[in-house]
Amino acid sequence: MSTSIVLACLWGVIANIIAMTPSxxxxxxxxxxxIAVGIPILGLITAEHGPWIGLLVFAAACSVLRWPVIYxxxxxxxxxxGAKGPVE
Structure with a gap:
């Protein structure tokens, strides 16, 4: 297993442990x-394994960090x- 996949799995485990602790x-x-740690890991995965695996890992990260994605x-x-503004 490649280093980038191991880092992504470790990121996922740490994210789930953090989610279980009170805050x-x-x-x-x-x-x-x-997010700051995950973006370089996602870039490394995409560079090593291609865009489809990168998209799969991105979807998994979005499911873990769903509220920042919703906001x-x-x-x-x-x-x-707001950029469209009123139509005249």
């Missing part, structure tokens, strides 16, 4: 750290709706 800020600080989608939807 006062609803794990947002931990989510930022997991990002809401923010993008609001910003796109």
């Amino acid at each position: 006062k800020d609803h794990h947002w600080r931990n989510a930022y750290i997991l 990002l989608g809401r923010w993008m939807r609001r910003s796109l709706a």
Whole structure:
């Protein structure tokens, strides 16, 4: 098994352990750290194993970090709706 896959599995185990611990800020600080560590791992996986495996790992990471992804989608939807403006 390649090093990048082992790192991704380790990231997933750590993310699940963090999710089981109590947190006062609803794990947002931990989510930022997991995102910062996960992006290079995802890039390494995509470089070594191709885009399909990278997409699969990305989907798995999005399922673990679902609330940051939901808030990002809401923010993008609001910003796109505000950019269109009223039709004259």
